[in-house]
Amino acid sequence: MAKKQHITAQQAADLVKDGMTVMVGGFMANGTPEAIIDEIVKNRVKNLTIICNDAGWGRKKNKTTGEYEGNSFGVGKLIENHQVKKIIASHVGLNPELGEQYTSGVTELELVPQGTLAERIRCGGSGLGGFYTPTGVGTAIAEGKEVKVINGKEYLLELPLHADIALIGGHIVDKSGNTRYIGSERNFNPVMAMAADTVVVFGEKIVEAGEIGPDYVETPGIFVDYIVGGEA
Amino acid sequence: MDKANVKNFIAARVAKELHDGDIVNLGIGLPTLVPHFLDPSVHIILQSENGFVGLKPAEEGNENPHIVNSGGTPAGIAHDGAFFGSDTSFAIIRGGHVDATVLGALQVDEKGNIANWIIPGKMVPGMGGAMDLVVGAKKVIVAMEHTNKGKPKILKECTLPLTAKGQVNLIITEMGVMEVTPDGIVLKEYNPEFTLDQIQDATEATLIIADDIKPMI
Numbered sequence: 001m002a003k004k005q006h007i008t009a010q011q012a013a014d015l016v017k018d019g020m021t022v023m024v025g026g027f028m029a030n031g032t033p034e035a036i037i038d039e040i041v042k043n044r045v046k047n048l049t050i051i052c053n054d055a056g057w058g059r060k061k062n063k064t065t066g067e068y069e070g071n072s073f074g075v076g077k078l079i080e081n082h083q084v085k086k087i088i089a090s091h092v093g094l095n096p097e098l099g100e101q102y103t104s105g106v107t108e109l110e111l112v113p114q115g116t117l118a119e120r121i122r123c124g125g126s127g128l129g130g131f132y133t134p135t136g137v138g139t140a141i142a143e144g145k146e147v148k149v150i151n152g153k154e155y156l157l158e159l160p161l162h163a164d165i166a167l168i169g170g171h172i173v174d175k176s177g178n179t180r181y182i183g184s185e186r187n188f189n190p191v192m193a194m195a196a197d198t199v200v201v202f203g204e205k206i207v208e209a210g211e212i213g214p215d216y217v218e219t220p221g222i223f224v225d226y227i228v229g230g231e232a
Numbered sequence: 233m234d235k236a237n238v239k240n241f242i243a244a245r246v247a248k249e250l251h252d253g254d255i256v257n258l259g260i261g262l263p264t265l266v267p268h269f270l271d272p273s274v275h276i277i278l279q280s281e282n283g284f285v286g287l288k289p290a291e292e293g294n295e296n297p298h299i300v301n302s303g304g305t306p307a308g309i310a311h312d313g314a315f316f317g318s319d320t321s322f323a324i325i326r327g328g329h330v331d332a333t334v335l336g337a338l339q340v341d342e343k344g345n346i347a348n349w350i351i352p353g354k355m356v357p358g359m360g361g362a363m364d365l366v367v368g369a370k371k372v373i374v375a376m377e378h379t380n381k382g383k384p385k386i387l388k389e390c391t392l393p394l395t396a397k398g399q400v401n402l403i404i405t406e407m408g409v410m411e412v413t414p415d416g417i418v419l420k421e422y423n424p425e426f427t428l429d430q431i432q433d434a435t436e437a438t439l440i441i442a443d444d445i446k447p448m449i
Contacts, residue, residue: 027282027318028304053282053318054358057304093357094304102356109356114281115322115364122319135326135364138345138397171298183298183315184307187283190317 001176003209006227012200013039015226016165019085021049023121023166023192028094029056029074031169031185033202036228041077047085050075051121051163053114053188055087058095068097079107088161090114113141116158118191123160125194125223130159166196170219173203173229174212177221186218193219198226206230233425238377238406241423244269245404245448246334246375250276257281257325257365259335260303262375266334277310279330281361283321286313302361325361326368333369335362336376337400339390342437344400344412346374347392359395366396378405384436386410386417407431409448416440421448 013036016022026032032052056074061067072080072095075087079098086108092098101107112120113135123131132155136142146157168189171182179201181189193199201224233241243265250256250270257279258264270276278287282302290296290306301307309315316324324330339347346366349359366372379385386403403410408431409421419439422431424447432439 027302028300030282030298030300030304054304089358091358091360099356111356111358113359113363114318114361115326115368118318118322133326134367136396137367139363139394141359141363181315183296183309184280184283184300185298186315186317188318191319 001209001221003175004177004221004224004227006175006206006230009035009202009228010039012036012167012226012228013043015198015200016040016043016045016048018045019047020164021051021162023163023188023196024050024052024075025166025168025187025189025192026074027053027184027187029076031181031187031189032056032074033167033169033228034074036167036200036202037074037077040083041081044081044083046083048078048083049086049088050078050084051088051161053091053117054089055079055092055095055098058097061096072097082106086110088112088117090117118188120158120161121188121191121195124162125191128160130157132156133158161195163192163196165198165200166192168193168199168201168219170201170203172205172207172212173201173227174207174209174221175227176209177201177224177227178212178217179203179219179221179224180212180216181218190219193223199224200226200228203227203229233406239265240269241406242375242377242404245409246373247271249371249373249402250274250332253277254331255279255285255329257330257333257369259333259362261336263334263336266375279321279324280307281321281325281365283318284309284313284315286310322361322364325364328368328370330365330369332371332373333365334373334375335365337374337385338380339385339387339392340374340400340403341387341390342412342416343389344398345390346372346395346400347390349395350393352393362395366399371402372400374400374403376403376405378407378431379434384434387436407434410439413440418442419445421446423448
């Protein structure tokens with residue numbers, strides 16, 4: 001297996017250019033590669049389309065002063081820094097700043113049911129043209145979508161999602177890019193690792209090629225282009 | 233009953249709907265109280281839609297930074313639980329592998345429609361996994377206060393944007409237990425603190441009183 005290029009978080013951030021569509025793994029920042037996000041914040045690239053389960057954790061608004069305070073986490077950092085043109089997510093309730101940016105028309109928001117979001121990304125990485133789901137039938141989500149009756153039940157056609165780059169939060173990554181996750185940090189990471197032109201995996205620990213062992217690999221290294229993290 | 237007692241009362245009644253071995257997904261808020269009221273002989277498996285079964289509370293003082301619940305706060309996992317990605321998590325949910333989901337609602341109506349994800353012009357939190365859960369779970373239990381500050385939440389027809397069409401099976405409030413049937417909403421149990429007239433007055437939909445109606449406790 002080919003060894004993958006081991007780069008710094010800053011070099012990974014340099015791969016993200018103005019206007020790109022970026023998938024970011026994680027669920028309320030659990031499993032998000034924060035080290036790479038921090039470098040994207042420093043780069044100040046603009047007009048990103050973010051595909052993520054949620055808008056991360058946003059800063060809290062002080063009710064007396066009207067000022068935002070505290071820290072944001074995950075993609076919340078990119079929203080705070082006004083780098084996001086559009087976000088495609090299932091839930092943004094933990095980020096009041098995004099709510100304000102959306103209401104004032106600064107940031108576009110496409111809300112997608114969580115299961116539909118995961119499956120659209122899976123389709124994007126799996127060569128599928130879309131899928132039919134019962135989720136959202138008879139709701140606002142169904143507007144403009146094909147409805148098909150299969151075995152007497154209604155389904156909506158949902159289309160695949162693909163990105164220019166995916167930022168993946170792994171736990172142990174070997175030098176061939178084989179990746180293991182930990183805890184609930186899997187979430188959107190494995191499907192996103194299949195659905196982007198360029199895939200960067202952050203590993204808390206980087207080990208020698210083969211050290212994970214073929215039986216225990218969760219994301220095969222062939223999906224991965226760059227490795228970040230570990231001791232380097 | 234004060235607010236906390238109302239919530240506990242509802243959660244205790246919901247607990248009786250769950251069976252040993254059930255795979256259950258609990259929404260945020262009131263539904264998370266349900267496990268406290270399970271009979272000791274009933275062991276349920278909690279599914280957390282961000283990607284595991286065997287959800288437990290976090291070990292206080294020894295939280296594992298790698299595990300959060302679907303609200304993004306620290307959680308734990310049973311020794312025989314399992315983690316998976318979001319695609320598998322929602323295959324479990326849509327695929328009919330979840331026996332019951334318990335969730336709150338802004339509005340429910342007599343056709344079993346539910347609205348709980350958006351108040352246009354006000355609140356845009358997003359639906360998260362709720363749309364998938366109400367469509368996919370075998371039994372959908374709405375656990376909520378009967379009214380919103382006196383305004384009915386159980387309506388003839390929802391006025392807020394729907395989360396799903398015709399998916400609610402059971403509604404449990406501090407006033408009663410109601411089943412959604414093709415004929416309408418059947419009041420099966422009532423809280424003796426209220427008269428049937430009081431319960432109907434707090435409900436916009438016309439309640440069908442079950443022949444064998446009984447007290448809630």
